[in-house]
Amino acid sequence: xxxxxxxxxxxxxxxxxxxxxxxxxxxxxxxxxxxxxxxxxxxxxxxxxxxxxxxxxxxxxxxxxxxxxxxxxxxxxxxxxxxxxxxxxxxxxxxxxxxxxxxxxxxxxxxxxxxxxxxxxxxxxxxxxxxxxxxxxxxxxxxxxxxxxxxxxxxxxxxxxxxxxxxxxxxxxxxxxxxxxxxxxxxxxxxxxxxxxxxxxxxxxxxxxxxxxxxxxxxxxxxxxxxxxxxxxxxxxxxxxxxxxxxxxxxxxxxxxxxxxxxxxxxxxxxxxxxxxxxxxxxxxxxxxxxxxxxxxxxxxxxxxxxxxxxxxxxxxxxxxxxxxxxxxxxxxxxxxxxxxxxxxxxxxxxxxxxxxxxxxxxxxxxxxxxxxxx
Amino acid sequence: xxxxxxxxxxxxxxxxxxxxxxxxxxxxxxxxxxxxxxxxxxxxxxxxxxxxxxxxxxxxxxxxxxxxxxxxxxxxxxxxxxxxxxxxxxxxxxxxxxxxxxxxxxxxxxxxxxxxxxxxxxxxxxxxxxxxxxxxxxxxxxxxxxxxxxxxxxxxxxxxxxxxxxxxxxxxxxxxxxxxxxxxxxxxxxxxxxxxxxxxxxxxxxxxxxxxxxxxxxxxxxxxxxxxxxxxxxxxxxxxxxxxxxxxxxxxxxxxxxxxxxxxxxxxxxxxxxxxxxxxxxxxxxxxxxxxxxxxxxxxxxxxxxxxxxxxxxxxxxxxxxxxxxxxxxxxxxxxxxxxxxxxxxxxxxxxxxxxxxxxxxxxxxxxxxxxxxxxxxxxxxxxxxxxxxxxxxxxxxxxxxxxxxxxxxxxxxxxxxxxxxxxxxxxxxxxxxx
Numbered sequence: 001x002x003x004x005x006x007x008x009x010x011x012x013x014x015x016x017x018x019x020x021x022x023x024x025x026x027x028x029x030x031x032x033x034x035x036x037x038x039x040x041x042x043x044x045x046x047x048x049x050x051x052x053x054x055x056x057x058x059x060x061x062x063x064x065x066x067x068x069x070x071x072x073x074x075x076x077x078x079x080x081x082x083x084x085x086x087x088x089x090x091x092x093x094x095x096x097x098x099x100x101x102x103x104x105x106x107x108x109x110x111x112x113x114x115x116x117x118x119x120x121x122x123x124x125x126x127x128x129x130x131x132x133x134x135x136x137x138x139x140x141x142x143x144x145x146x147x148x149x150x151x152x153x154x155x156x157x158x159x160x161x162x163x164x165x166x167x168x169x170x171x172x173x174x175x176x177x178x179x180x181x182x183x184x185x186x187x188x189x190x191x192x193x194x195x196x197x198x199x200x201x202x203x204x205x206x207x208x209x210x211x212x213x214x215x216x217x218x219x220x221x222x223x224x225x226x227x228x229x230x231x232x233x234x235x236x237x238x239x240x241x242x243x244x245x246x247x248x249x250x251x252x253x254x255x256x257x258x259x260x261x262x263x264x265x266x267x268x269x270x271x272x273x274x275x276x277x278x279x280x281x282x283x284x285x286x287x288x289x290x291x292x293x294x295x296x297x298x299x300x301x302x303x304x305x306x307x308x309x310x311x312x313x314x315x316x317x318x319x320x321x322x323x324x325x326x327x328x329x330x331x332x333x334x335x336x337x338x339x340x341x342x343x344x345x346x347x348x349x350x351x352x353x354x355x356x357x358x359x360x361x362x363x364x365x366x367x368x369x370x371x372x373x374x375x
Numbered sequence: 376x377x378x379x380x381x382x383x384x385x386x387x388x389x390x391x392x393x394x395x396x397x398x399x400x401x402x403x404x405x406x407x408x409x410x411x412x413x414x415x416x417x418x419x420x421x422x423x424x425x426x427x428x429x430x431x432x433x434x435x436x437x438x439x440x441x442x443x444x445x446x447x448x449x450x451x452x453x454x455x456x457x458x459x460x461x462x463x464x465x466x467x468x469x470x471x472x473x474x475x476x477x478x479x480x481x482x483x484x485x486x487x488x489x490x491x492x493x494x495x496x497x498x499x500x501x502x503x504x505x506x507x508x509x510x511x512x513x514x515x516x517x518x519x520x521x522x523x524x525x526x527x528x529x530x531x532x533x534x535x536x537x538x539x540x541x542x543x544x545x546x547x548x549x550x551x552x553x554x555x556x557x558x559x560x561x562x563x564x565x566x567x568x569x570x571x572x573x574x575x576x577x578x579x580x581x582x583x584x585x586x587x588x589x590x591x592x593x594x595x596x597x598x599x600x601x602x603x604x605x606x607x608x609x610x611x612x613x614x615x616x617x618x619x620x621x622x623x624x625x626x627x628x629x630x631x632x633x634x635x636x637x638x639x640x641x642x643x644x645x646x647x648x649x650x651x652x653x654x655x656x657x658x659x660x661x662x663x664x665x666x667x668x669x670x671x672x673x674x675x676x677x678x679x680x681x682x683x684x685x686x687x688x689x690x691x692x693x694x695x696x697x698x699x700x701x702x703x704x705x706x707x708x709x710x711x712x713x714x715x716x717x718x719x720x721x722x723x724x725x726x727x728x729x730x731x732x733x734x735x736x737x738x739x740x741x742x743x744x745x746x747x748x749x750x751x752x753x754x755x756x757x758x759x760x761x762x763x764x765x766x767x768x769x770x771x772x773x774x775x776x777x778x779x780x781x782x783x784x785x786x787x788x789x790x791x792x793x794x795x796x797x798x799x800x801x802x803x804x805x806x807x808x809x810x
Contacts, residue, residue: 027497027673033564033806041740057564090740091565092502358634360682 005206005221007145010066010235013263013326014141017073017255018063019244020054020134021084022101024094024367029360031058031104031132034093041087049080055120056132058104060084060095066141070259070328074252078372081248085371094367097251098349099169099183099243100133102359127190133183134244136166138255139236140262145202152196152228152237153272154265156281159227159241160288160297161261161312165338166242166254167292168345171359180292180346183243184285192218193225194282198275205230227285241285246345246366249334256323256331261315263322276300292344309339427482430459434699445809447794449555452698454791460702483700486693487551487758488651488665489644491578493690494550495669496681497568498575508739509569513576516731516753517546521584523727527719528781536592537777541716543588544763544782545724545756547581548574550666551701552755552790555694556797560807566745567806570752570797575666578759582663585763586610589770596771614654614663621650622671629680636682643681644689662762701758701790717784721792724785728753748800755793756786 025032035053038060042051050063062080067073081095088095121128142148167180179185187193199205212218221229231238239258245251280298287295288308295308316332316339323332338344352362437451503510525542529535553574557567590607625646632638650668654661672681729750736746764782768775801807 026499026501037565037741037745040742087740089505092499092505092568356634358682361634361679364679 005145005202005209005232007142007148007202007230007232008235009143010141011068012141012143012147012266013259014066014068014236015073015255015259016064016066016139016234016236017077017251018061018137018139019077019097019248019251020059020061020136021244021370022096022098022134022363023058023060023088024096024101024363026092026094026364026367029103029363029367031101032093033057034088034091035060037091038084038087038093041090042083047080047083049076051080051084055128059132059134066139069326070252070256070331073255074249077248077252081370081372094364095370096363096367097168097244097246097370098134098345098363098366099167099181100172100186102171102349102362103174104132124190130186130189133169133186135183135240136242136244136251136254138239138242138258139231139234140239140258141234141236143235145205145230145232148230148235148237149200149202149205150269150271151262151265152230153198153200153277154269155228155237155239155262156195156277158261158315159239159281160284160295160308161315162239162254162258163241163285163288164292164295164308165257165312165335165344166245166250167289168243168246168349170346170349171353171362174359176350176353179290180344181243181289184241184289187225190225192223194227195278196224196226196229198272198278200272243345246348246369247372248370249372250345253331253334253338256326256328257316257319257335259326260319260323260328260332263326264319267322292346293339312339427479430456430699431696433459434695438695447556447559447798449552449559449694449698449794450791452695453702456699457702459699479700482696483758484651484655484661485648486697486700488647488661489690489693490551490554490697491662491665492643492647492650492669494554494571494575494578495666495671496673497571498670498673499572500670500674502572506739508735509572512569512732512735512739513573515735516573516728516750517577517580519731520724520727521546523723524720527723528716531716531719533716533777533781537774537781540585540588540592540764540767540774540778541720541781543585544581544760544778545720545785546584547578547756547759547763548753549755549757549759549790549793550574550578551694551697551757552794552797553752554690555698556755556794556801558691558694560798560801560809562801562806563808564804564806565741566749566752566800566804569739569741569749573749573753575670577753578666579663581759581763582660583611585767586660589767592771592774610660611663613657614659615667617650617653617657617659617664618667619671619675621646621653621668622675625672626676626680634680634682639682640687640689662759697758698790701761702787713780713784716781717788720781720785721788724756725751725754725796745804748804752797752800754789754796756789758786760786 023032023034023038024030035057039051039053049065052061052063053059054061062077062084064073064076064080067076084095124131140151142151163181163184169181169183170176170179172182172186177185197205197208199208209218209221218224221231225240227241228237228239230236242251242254245254277300279300284295284297287297291308293309293312296305297308297311298304299306313336316336319332320329323329342348349362349366352365353359356362356365434452434455437455438448439451441451442448521542524545525538528538528541533541548570553570556562557571586607590604593606594604625642628642628646629639632642647665647668650664651661653659654664729747732750732753733743733746736743736749739746741749760782764775764779768779798807
């Protein structure tokens with residue numbers, strides 16, 4: 001029944017980062033067309049990482065190679081950023097992070113001219129264009145499918161952390177959504193969003209996939225828009241709940257934090273026993289999207305409500321020994337400073353708007369933040 | 376017979392037949408006061424504004440008809456204006472539909488002022504610094520089209536002086552056509568942005584170059600060296616100074632107004648009107664003043680105070696009036712004699728702009744195919760060219776008539792033909808975003 005999904009073996013705790021970025025008009029701060037011109041220019045010379053078009057002409061995706069350490073990952077992200085900026089400068093474009101563009105009108109987006117994207121646009125109609133949101137995806141290497149599935153379910157508890165720490169899409173379609181992360185609300189609209197089914201070994205997952213395929217619900221793994229999904233051809237699980245941060249350094253720090261959590265889980269995490277771990281999943285996820293670091297999480301095991309920021313700080317402490325081994329203490333320090341001092345980048349965007357009274361200004365200032373050229 | 380306008384550089388555009396409205400008044404029969412004196416006179420004494428309003432109505436209907444056929448609306452506006460002119464020509468004797476030149480000039484002047492400002496504020500100095508090959512493209516396409524037009528006209532037997540003047544004027548791409556088309560198809564992308572930038576720049580070159588050439592003609596023909604050095608200096612530097620001062624003042628006002636788009640638009644429109652009026656009073660080139668006013672407003676705006684990036688409805692209205700009027704007061708006597716040199720001008724000019732743009736496409740970071748479309752997009756010609764030939768005609772009626780005839784016929788082709796070519800370019804490069 002159905003072909004097997006072979007899970008490529010990769011080294012545990014390796015990681016790779018993909019960032020979906022906004023292409024912005026330097027004058028108006030609006031999204032603008034530019035992906036194919038940027039790529040045309042970049043491809044003339046060898047360049048670091050990978051730079052690809054995404055579903056619309058105003059989005060570009062960068063991805064790193066596979067890394068084992070936080071430092072080199074951050075360096076590669078910086079190198080890719082600088083390559084991209086060099087090209088963008090010559091085309092008078094700006095590049096910005098952020099989970100959503102604050103004021104673009106989605107019906108004005110043009111779908112990138114490639115068969116796969118045309119297919120997606122045809123299937124999902126307005127959802128495809130509304131889906132002009134920008135996420136960071138982090139891949140974590142797993143030695144086997146049987147190792148991947150338990151990790152996937154054990155990570156579910158930390159998904160609200162990742163959402164709240166990365167959240168930077170408070171503005172959408174020109175209004176303050178009151179959410180720190182409005183982007184995931186857009187993802188919810190897709191029929192196959194949410195979480196993976198509760199199967200804890202690879203054979204079980206293959207059986208599930210075969211059934212879904214036979215039913216005609218999906219054609220490939222690409223059709224699942226889950227928060228965390230296995231990526232058998234890379235031998236990874238892919239965490240997809242991060243908004244694209246406003247800086248590449250933050251993107252690397254979030255990946256470093258995720259890697260340390262995974263290391264801790266691999267060491268201490270028991271096999272997930274029951275689907276009950278998902279009882280409060282949607283609730284906690286909503287809390288994190290809506291309130292960011294101020295969210296109240298429900299801990300299913302104890303039944304207690306815990307402030308999210310408290311829970312992150314506890315987790316950071318528990319992860320420190322693993323981070324030391326992975327040489328990512330710097331990343332954990334940054335996460336701790338984010339929680340204790342700076343707040344997430346949704347807060348930065350709201351403060352910038354308060355100061356400038358202009359969403360265009362929020363975009364243009366976040367573009368200069370992303371360039372790393374101004375303090 | 377070129378009509379004589381009121382000010383040397385004071386009016387934007389005045390290729391108008393001067394209907395002598397007072398001449399008809401003597402023809403009216405003086406009726407004694409009777410019971411029917413509350414009735415209007417016959418032939419009716421039409422207020423000029425009524426003709427203007429009717430023209431605007433006709434133009435908007437024609438524009439929508441064009442849109443239905445996926446042709447740019449400005450083609451409809453222009454043709455409506457042209458038909459209006461034909462009608463006026465035919466009915467001139469009864470003085471029914473003629474638009475008073477004063478009404479036309481004011482309306483078209485304000486409209487053009489807005490269009491030039493809108494274009495000027497899109498000029499990004501930073502971009503030229505970051506991508507020097509773009510500046511090279513601008514200079515190359517201007518120089519090459521200047522040279523090519525000059526050689527072609529000389530080859531066809533045009534005298535050197537009118538040939539060089541015509542070539543200078545033909546450097547300019549039409550800001551109105553470029554803005555109207557890019558707005559209408561909601562164009563976005565490299566070709567669009569570069570087109571707007573190159574257009575703003577080549578208009579500035581054309582104005583400065585033709586002003587300098589005019590001064591040179593003065594020196595040659597009259598030998599009054601000092602006056603004719605001072606005059607172009609005054610025209611150019613004065614316009615720049617006015618623009619810079621106005622840009623500073625506007626940004627200062629905007630500090631208090633804030634970044635709300637709706638409140639900014641009023642301020643911006645008022646400043647455009649002020650600069651236009653001052654340029655006329657000071658006898659400076661309004662064209663140069665408004666283009667550079669927009670460019671300075673953007674360049675000085677380090678805190679990004681100026682948010683009204685798109686003037687929206689006011690600009691759309693300005694464009695409609697502009698195109699409808701551009702041929703509504705046409706002088707048909709000018710159209711006939713210069714078809715051959717005009718055709719040569721059109722061909723070599725388009726070819727030169729494409730060649731320069733293709734040659735520098737790679738260096739400036741563009742695929743050569745897009746470079747070709749960019750060059751083709753620079754084809755439109757319109758009011759800037761007409762204005763410059765008018766300025767010439769004021770000082771040198773005979774030279775002005777020679778240059779004006781060629782320019783006028785070329786504009787006649789390249790306002791509509793250039794617009795169609797531009798739409799084609801934007802569609803071919805995928806930058807048009809029509810529904």
